[in-house]
Amino acid sequence: MRFSLALLFAMALCPAFAQTPDWSKLDAEIMRHFQALVQIDSTDPPGNETKVVDYVRKVLEAEGIAVTIAAKDPARANLIARLKGNGSKRPLLIMGHSDTVRVDASKWTFPPFSATRQGGYVYGRGTLDDKSDLVADMMTMVLLHRLHVPLDRDVIFVSEAGEEAATAPGIEYLVNERWSDIDAEICLAETGSVRRRNGKSFYATIQTTEKQPKPARLVVKGPAGHGSRPLRANAVVHLSRAVEKIAMWDPPMRFNDTTRSYFEKLANLSSPEDAARYKGLFDTQKAPAIREYFAENEPGLSSLLHTSISPNMIQAGYQVNVIPSQAEATLDIRALPGEDMTAFYELMRKEINDPAVEIVPDTRNRRPSAAPSPSDSSAFHALEAAYQKIYGVTTLPIMSTGATDMAFLRAKGVQCYGVGAMVDDEDAAKGFGAHSDQERILEESVYKHVQFYWQAVTSIAGH
Numbered sequence: 001m002r003f004s005l006a007l008l009f010a011m012a013l014c015p016a017f018a019q020t021p022d023w024s025k026l027d028a029e030i031m032r033h034f035q036a037l038v039q040i041d042s043t044d045p046p047g048n049e050t051k052v053v054d055y056v057r058k059v060l061e062a063e064g065i066a067v068t069i070a071a072k073d074p075a076r077a078n079l080i081a082r083l084k085g086n087g088s089k090r091p092l093l094i095m096g097h098s099d100t101v102r103v104d105a106s107k108w109t110f111p112p113f114s115a116t117r118q119g120g121y122v123y124g125r126g127t128l129d130d131k132s133d134l135v136a137d138m139m140t141m142v143l144l145h146r147l148h149v150p151l152d153r154d155v156i157f158v159s160e161a162g163e164e165a166a167t168a169p170g171i172e173y174l175v176n177e178r179w180s181d182i183d184a185e186i187c188l189a190e191t192g193s194v195r196r197r198n199g200k201s202f203y204a205t206i207q208t209t210e211k212q213p214k215p216a217r218l219v220v221k222g223p224a225g226h227g228s229r230p231l232r233a234n235a236v237v238h239l240s241r242a243v244e245k246i247a248m249w250d251p252p253m254r255f256n257d258t259t260r261s262y263f264e265k266l267a268n269l270s271s272p273e274d275a276a277r278y279k280g281l282f283d284t285q286k287a288p289a290i291r292e293y294f295a296e297n298e299p300g301l302s303s304l305l306h307t308s309i310s311p312n313m314i315q316a317g318y319q320v321n322v323i324p325s326q327a328e329a330t331l332d333i334r335a336l337p338g339e340d341m342t343a344f345y346e347l348m349r350k351e352i353n354d355p356a357v358e359i360v361p362d363t364r365n366r367r368p369s370a371a372p373s374p375s376d377s378s379a380f381h382a383l384e385a386a387y388q389k390i391y392g393v394t395t396l397p398i399m400s401t402g403a404t405d406m407a408f409l410r411a412k413g414v415q416c417y418g419v420g421a422m423v424d425d426e427d428a429a430k431g432f433g434a435h436s437d438q439e440r441i442l443e444e445s446v447y448k449h450v451q452f453y454w455q456a457v458t459s460i461a462g463h
């Protein structure tokens with residue numbers, strides 16, 4: 001009697017200990033689900049995410065977890081499942097997308113939907129992006145329910161459709177028409193990762209903000225004429241000059257909390273040479289030369305420093321002997337969070353310095369603007385601690401240069417954090433990255449990502 005009371009007392013003090021899953025017994029189950037998810041062809045377009053939803057629904061319902069199917073298009077369903085907490089905190093949303101980008105099957109050593117296991121990897125479209133998150137989310141729900149984990153907040157799981165090519169049936173439908181089903185204080189979704197180099201975990205990243213797509217066109221009108229009599233006023237000539245100027249321009253550098261912390265922490269992990277560059281960005285004397293170096297050698301880092309401009313399409317002319325009266329270039333402009341675009345266009349005009357060139361913004365609203373999620377919140381610290389516990393690495397907050405569906409949730413006031421599985425830094429260059437001709441993930445990474453999710457979710461939502 002005394003013994004059992006003491007044991008009960010100890011269990012009450014250490015609920016986390018009592019509830020830790022036996023991971024060694026779960027690997028086979030995790031891998032079986034992961035392979036099954038990869039083997040479902042959910043290439044977007046057309047998506048057919050309902051096939052993924054059918055699988056996830058069966059798994060969750062077999063555990064006794066109720067699911068809601070939320071579909072704007074019956075073939076492109078989202079799935080929502082909720083585990084109830086005691087309501088003392090607002091919900092946590094965990095989200096993975098069920099669609100994948102297209103494939104050219106002729107480029108694949110193993111068929112893209114085979115989920116072949118070979119040499120410590122699993123091969124298949126979606127292994128990195130994003131079925132590794134999907135299986136981690138699903139297994140976390142299964143384990144929370146199986147182990148009766150008491151929760152301070154509801155945990156909501158969403159299998160999201162249409163992330164890669166069409167937000168209408170996915171995040172836009174969920175945010176605009178199913179908001180009460182997914183409304184949460186905190187969200188975990190894709191885009192972070194654990195970076196491994198030479199087989200060793202190096203650091204982890206959590207996405208807290210992203211740049212916003214703000215495309216625009218440069219339009220030049222000029223006199224038409226006979227090609228045998230060249231004109232200085234030729235629209236093509238004016239446009240070419242403007243395109244070169246704007247592409248070589250170094251727009252004003254601006255840090256936010258995320259990028260400042262990113263470069264500071266990256267410096268601590270880097271070689272003396274690299275570290276000097278990262279630190280030099282904060283030195284007004286040294287920064288211009290470093291920005292030039294990054295523009296030439298590190299385009300991904302360069303884009304973090306300012307609103308960026310890439311001229312990606314040019315249209316002019318229709319016949320060799322005709323001077324065209326109009327020429328235009330389409331610019332992919334990626335704005336820093338909070339950028340004042342009116343002021344930015346003014347700077348562009350000054351840089352181009354040619355009254356013949358007009359800047360025409362594309363006013364279609366692609367992604368809502370939103371403030372960055374804080375990198376000093378308790379949720380961020382819980383994620384940092386989870387990465388440390390599972391991988392033994394420090395965490396860097398990151399800003400995506402590309403756009404993600406988290407923009408829609410952040411715009412609704414949700415704190416969103418992009419997390420992800422472990423990848424070898426060398427692997428993308430070998431052609432096995434997300435969206436590459438082939439895609440693969442380390443088997444170990446699949447298991448560890450479930451453990452990471454478990455650790456993060458129990459820490460953020462557990463009682």
Ligand SMILES: [Zn+2]
Pocket residue numbers: 097129130163190
């Ligand atoms: Zn993705």
